[in-house]
Amino acid sequence: MAIGPGANRRERRRRVAAVGAAGAAIGSHRANKQAEEAQAQQSAAAEQAPAGEDTGSTGLSPDALKQLEQLGKLHEEGVLTDEEFEAEKAKLLVG
Secondary structure, three states: OOOOOOHHHHHHHHHHHHHHHHHHHHHHHHHHHHHHHHHHHHHHHHHHOOOOOOOOOOOOOHHHHHHHHHHHHHHHOOOOOHHHHHHHHHHHHHO
């Protein structure tokens, strides 16, 4: 059986593509595994914190902390300007 001159090159490319795809799958699997572990740690930490008490020494209620985190995310994403972020943050911290 006669093999053409580009057959070895094509076979090499197929192998490289297969190895690359396997590497990508492994990397994705590891990233998912790390995310699951981080989420499990956060859940465990949340279960250990007593319900109804302030978290940390900030003196803020858990709801106020959540709102502050949301404001921070909106600010990072560019939805809120610096001035809007500071004004909303001040409202939360005051009361």
